[in-house]
Amino acid sequence: MTTLKAVRGTRDLLPAETGLWNRIEATARQVFARYNFGEIRTPVFEDTTLFARGVGEETDIVSKEMYTWEDRARAQSEKTQSLTLRPENTAGVVRAYIEHKLGETGQLQKLYYIGPQFRRERPQRGRYRQFSQIGAEVIGPVSAGSESPLRDAEVLEMLATLLDELGISGWVLKLNSVGSATDRPKYIETLRAALLPVVGQMCPDCQRRAETNPLRVLDCKVAEDQPFIDALPKIADSLDQASRDHFAQVCAALDAAGVPYERDHRLVRGLDYYTRTTFEFTHGGLGAQNALLGGGRYDGLSELIGGPKAPGIGFAMGEDRLVLTLQALESTKITLLDTKIDAYIAPLGEAQNPAALQLARELRRQGLSIELGDGSFRLKKSFEAADKVARAIILLGEDEAQSGILTVKQFSSGMQTKVARADLAAHLTASRI
RNA sequence: GCGGCUAUAGUUCAGGGGCAGAACGCCUGUCUGUGGCACAGGAUGUCGUGGGUUCGAUCCCCACUAGCCGCCCCA
Numbered sequence: 001m002t003t004l005k006a007v008r009g010t011r012d013l014l015p016a017e018t019g020l021w022n023r024i025e026a027t028a029r030q031v032f033a034r035y036n037f038g039e040i041r042t043p044v045f046e047d048t049t050l051f052a053r054g055v056g057e058e059t060d061i062v063s064k065e066m067y068t069w070e071d072r073a074r075a076q077s078e079k080t081q082s083l084t085l086r087p088e089n090t091a092g093v094v095r096a097y098i099e100h101k102l103g104e105t106g107q108l109q110k111l112y113y114i115g116p117q118f119r120r121e122r123p124q125r126g127r128y129r130q131f132s133q134i135g136a137e138v139i140g141p142v143s144a145g146s147e148s149p150l151r152d153a154e155v156l157e158m159l160a161t162l163l164d165e166l167g168i169s170g171w172v173l174k175l176n177s178v179g180s181a182t183d184r185p186k187y188i189e190t191l192r193a194a195l196l197p198v199v200g201q202m203c204p205d206c207q208r209r210a211e212t213n214p215l216r217v218l219d220c221k222v223a224e225d226q227p228f229i230d231a232l233p234k235i236a237d238s239l240d241q242a243s244r245d246h247f248a249q250v251c252a253a254l255d256a257a258g259v260p261y262e263r264d265h266r267l268v269r270g271l272d273y274y275t276r277t278t279f280e281f282t283h284g285g286l287g288a289q290n291a292l293l294g295g296g297r298y299d300g301l302s303e304l305i306g307g308p309k310a311p312g313i314g315f316a317m318g319e320d321r322l323v324l325t326l327q328a329l330e331s332t333k334i335t336l337l338d339t340k341i342d343a344y345i346a347p348l349g350e351a352q353n354p355a356a357l358q359l360a361r362e363l364r365r366q367g368l369s370i371e372l373g374d375g376s377f378r379l380k381k382s383f384e385a386a387d388k389v390a391r392a393i394i395l396l397g398e399d400e401a402q403s404g405i406l407t408v409k410q411f412s413s414g415m416q417t418k419v420a421r422a423d424l425a426a427h428l429t430a431s432r433i
Numbered sequence: 434g435c436g437g438c439u440a441u442a443g444u445u446c447a448g449g450g451g452c453a454g455a456a457c458g459c460c461u462g463u464c465u466g467u468g469g470c471a472c473a474g475g476a477u478g479u480c481g482u483g484g485g486u487u488c489g490a491u492c493c494c495c496a497c498u499a500g501c502c503g504c505c506c507c508a
Contacts, residue, residue: 005498005499008498008499008500059506060505060506060507061506061507064434064506065506065507088507088508117508119506119507119508121434121505121506121507122434122435122505123499123500123501124500124501124502124503125500125501125502126508127506127507127508131508132508133508134508135508205504205505216505216506219506221504269507270506270507271507280508289507289508291507291508292508293508294507294508315508316508317508318507318508319508320508321508322508348465348466349465349466378464378465379464379465379466379467379468380464380467380468380469381468382467382468383467383468383469384468384469385468386468387468387469393467393468395466395467397466398466399466407466407467409467409468411468411469416467
């Protein structure tokens with residue numbers, strides 16, 4: 001019989017790793033709360049149409065990376081429906097915003113999510129077929145200020161804070177504006193025209209991109225192409241006055257808040273819905289998948305999927321990549337090592353097992369983390385087992401059971417003391433430091 | 434989807450056409466209530482899967498699968 005394994009591009013996260021995952025998520029929730037974001041949980045699968053319309057039919061994500069299937073009809077009256085595992089979460093959030101008429105509240109909606117996403121790409125370090133994103137969206141009617149450049153700047157400032165509090169040092173914020181829904185096609189035409197005479201001398205990928213998606217030419221990393229790319233018209237020059245002003249105000253607010261960023265004229269993003277502000281936080285430790293997070297403004301997305309005008313801005317961070325980055329940082333290793341439980345109870349002889357469970361229950365109910373050994377273990381084995389997981393060992397033998405005075409040894413100091421049962425919890429708590 | 438590298442013990446890895454190796458970890462004993470050290474002993478495994486060449490394949494060849502690296506793209 002062949003042994004079953006996790007399918008390609010998916011993986012199990014074992015306790016050694018989930019500790020870090022939980023810490024990241026807890027930090028994110030805490031930061032989001034300070035900025036008045038609330039959590040939203042949308043289904044992991046949606047009607048395929050949502051992604052086709054929202055993310056864009058021609059994007060790689062929709063055209064070749066989605067897990068899509070026909071959900072069969074279970075009755076004559078039912079129709080089959082094409083469903084898709086979500087490849088990203090913004091479309092789902094906007095769908096929920098429309099469906100629950102959140103715009104009718106008149107309030108700006110600040111929503112965050114944490115959860116798995118699915119794309120059928122070739123797996124690589126930092127790139128999995130099931131991966132987790134932590135993201136947030138600020139969306140609402142224009143009257144609620146959803147279009148304000150201050151919203152963009154606040155989101156970016158929040159991200160800088162979050163990365164700092166996670167302990168990720170050395171991130172770089174790259175910022176650009178791709179202009180309004182009318183600026184963008186205008187620029188694409190300008191770019192196409194400028195590429196026409198030179199593209200023949202560029203790399204094969206660029207020749208293809210010049211046809212399919214000229215914006216992506218700007219992303220090319222081939223050294224010989226760089227002079228050509230530098231000479232191309234910049235998108236900044238194709239922006240209308242409103243977009244320019246908007247972007248200038250985003251920058252001004254970031255400057256005032258002291259958030260460092262790099263203006264990157266070449267930053268274009270792969271999802272069709274982005275307008276005006278786009279950004280990326282990168283980190284050098286990630287290899288080819290160097291984007292920790294990406295995002296931008298999507299002023300027309302709601303209308304694209306049949307909703308009211310609801311400008312917004314959001315981002316998605318690759319949680320798997322945050323984990324990889326943090327695992328590479330020395331400080332994380334140190335803090336994660338220091339996660340021992342409060343005590344290990346060693347019953348001396350199997351006769352003490354029931355009493356040991358009783359003691360464990362008592363201490364655990366007082367909030368202590370306790371591991372319970374077994375009376376059949378030899379004392380040496382108990383000590384070895386205890387030292388691996390706990391800061392202290394509690395010996396429970398006949399003497400202790402009768403006297404109610406327990407023997408407690410702290411591993412760090414080697415100090416051994418006799419502690420009355422009633423004082424045990426306080427004693428162990430005090431030794432936490 | 435394309436190209437490259439890799440796959441041997443729980444882990445990290447060495448090896449090489451003829452009994453499968455090291456280190457660390459694990460288990461036992463020296464040692465019936467005081468561990469970490471030391472000493473002595475022990476268990477590891479379809480050598481990724483399936484074919485082929487060969488008297489014989491873990492080793493050579495082919496295919497597949499998976500991981501990693503690069504491309505594409507993205508988080």
